[in-house]
Amino acid sequence: MSRDHCPLGSTIVDIRAGSRESLRHHGDVDAGPGLLDFAVNVQGDGPPDWLRLRLADALAHLGTYPTVTADLAARTAVASRHGRDPEEVLLLAGGAEGFSLLPRLGIREAALIHPSFTEPEWALREAQVPVTQVLLDDPYVLDSATVPESADLVVIGNPTNPTSVLHPAEAILRLRRPGRIVVVDEAFIDAVPDERESLAGRSLPDVLVLRSLTKTWALAGLRCGYALGAPEILERLQVGRAHWPVGSLQVEAIAACSEPHAVAAARDHAVVLGEWREDMIRQLTGIGVAVHRPAVAPFLLLRLSDGELMRKHLRQRGIAVRRCDTFPGLGPDFLRVAVRPAEQTDALVDAMKEIL
Template identity: 75%
Template sequence: MESGSGTALDALARLRHHGDAEAGPGLLDFAVNVQGDGPPEWLRRRLADAVAGLGRYPSAEAERRAREQVASRHGRTPDEVLPLAGGAEGFAMLPRLDVREAVLIHPSFTEPELALREAGVPVTHVTLDAPYRLDPSAVPESADLVVLGNPTNPTSVLHPAADVLALRRPGRILVVDEAFMDAVPGETESVAGLALPDVLVLRSLTKTWALAGLRCGYALGAPDVLARLCHGRAHWPVGSLQLEAITACSEPAAVAEAGEKARRIGADRAVAVGLLRNAGIEVHTPAAAPFLLLRLPDGERMRTRLRERGIAVRRCDTFPGLGPDFLRIAVRPRAMTEQLIATMREFL
C-alpha cells in the first residue's frame, strides 16, 4: 500500500493521460481500445434517424426508455439505472458521495483518481504486483470508497466476482468499473446484475460500439446512491443521440452482437499472445480484456521507434505501479498484429 507522490501538477497531468493522446491521423492504432473506426451500419442508421429530432430538448420519455432498456438488459429496475455521458462522467460524479477516504486499486484506469484528487478527497493506492490479483485484505478498513476495474485496464486481469464483493464493508461504497466487461464472453464475473445497496457499477458503450465521440454509458446502483451522484448535475446532461445509442446498444439483438464480438476479440487475443511470445516479447496472461500488457527491456524506446514507423501503442508509466518498460496494445485482427510484431522485431 502506498500514497501518491510527486508534485501535484505533474501527478494530475499523468492521471489525465489516455490512449487517445498516443494515436493520431495516419498511425496504425494499437493505443486506443475502441473496436473499429465507427459504429455498425444498423446503429449508424438508428442514430441518423434520430438526428431529425435534435431541434427538441432531450425528453423525459427518451430517458425513461433508456433506463428501462438498460434495466431489462441487466435484470435491474429502471430506478437503478443512470444514463451517463460516457463512463468517465460517472467518475467525475464520485466526489458527490461525500467521501472521507478513497482507495484506488492500481494499476488501473486513472480517471477516477483524478476526479477525486481534484475535489480534494484523500486518496490511497493499493498497488498490486504481478500477476495483479486482487487481495481484498490489503484495502484499509477505514476506506469508505473503493474503486477498481474489472477487467482491469491496463493489465487485462478479470477478477473473480467473489473477490470483488469481498471488498464490501458497512459504510463503504464499492465502485466497479466494468467499461470492458461486454468484451468478456458471457460477461463472467460481472456484478452488474446484483442489486446491492453499496455497489455502484459503471459501464461504457464507447469501446465495443465504436462510439467514443458520442460519449455513452450508464451507472447501475441503488436509487439513493444514484440520487447523490446527480446532486448539482446540469440539466439535460445526456443528449438525445446518446440516449438513443444507450437504448439501442442495450436491446437483445445488440447484446447478442456484443457477445459475438467478445468471442472474436478472445480469438484475436489468443493469436496475439502466441505471436508476441514467439517473438520473445513478454505479455501478461491470463488476459480477458480487448488489450494486452507487454513488458520490454526498454519499453519507452520501443514506443518511440514504433511511432516513428507509424504505429501507436499506449505508454503505461502513467498507470500507478507500472514503469516505462510497460506498454499496452489493443487487440486487433491477426494481420494488424503481425504488422506490429514485424516492426517490433526490427528493434528488439
C-alpha cells in the same frame, strides 16, 4: 509522499500531491492521424451500419430537448438487459462521467486499486478527496490488496485497464464494509464472453457499477454509458448535476445498444476478440515479448527490456501503442496494445522484430 509496504505483495501509497498530467494521460494522446492505432481500445473506426442508421434517423429530433420519456425508455432497456429496475439505472455521458460524479457521494477517504484507469483518481483528487493508492504487484490479483479500513469508497476496474486481469466477482465483494461504497468500472466487460464476473446484475445497496458503450460500439466521440446502483446512491450522484446532462443522440444510442440483438452481437464479438487476442499472445511471445497472462480484455500488457525505446521505434514505423508509465505501479518498460485483427497484429509484430 509516504509509502508503507504491506504484506502479500501490495503497497499502499498515500498521495495528496502528484502529477495531474499523468492521471489525465489516455490512449488517444499516444495515437495520431495516419498511425496504425494500438493505443486506443475502441473497436473499429465507427459504429456498425444498423446503429449508424438509427442515430441518423434520430437527427430529425435534435430540435427538441431530451425528453423524460426517452430517458425512461433507455433506462428501461438497460434495466431489462441486466435484470434490474429502471430506478437503478442512471444514464451517463460516457462511463468516465460517472467518475466525475463520485465526489458528490460525500466521500471522506477513497482507495483506488492500481494499476488501473486513472480518471477516477483525478476526479477525486480535484475535489480534494483524500486518496490512497493500493498498488498490486504482478500478477495484479486482489488477493494481494490491503485496503485501508478507513476508506469509505473503493474503486476497481474489472477487467482492469491496463493489466487485462479479470477479478472474481466474489473477490470484489469481499471489499465491502459497513459504510463503504464499492465502485466497479466494467467498461470492458462486454468484451468478456458471457460477461462472467460482472456485478451489473446484482442489486446491492453498496455496490455501484459503471458501464461504457463507447469501446465495443465505436462511440467514443458520442460519450455513452450508464451507472447501475441503488436509487439512493444514484440520487446522491445527481445532486447539482446539470440539466439535460445526456443528449438525445446519446440516449438513443444507449437504448439501442441495450436491446437483445445488440447484446447478442456484442457477445459474438467477444468470442472473435478472444481469438484475436490468443493470436496476438502467440505471436508476441514467439518473438520474446513478455505478455501478462491470463488476459481477458481487448488489450494486452507487455513488458520489454526497454519499453520506451520500443514505443518510439514503433511510432517511427507508423504504429501507436499506449505508454504505461502513467499508470501507478508501472514504469516505462510496460506498454499496452489493443487487440486487433491478424493483419494488423502481423504489422505490429514485424515492426517489433526490427528492434528486438
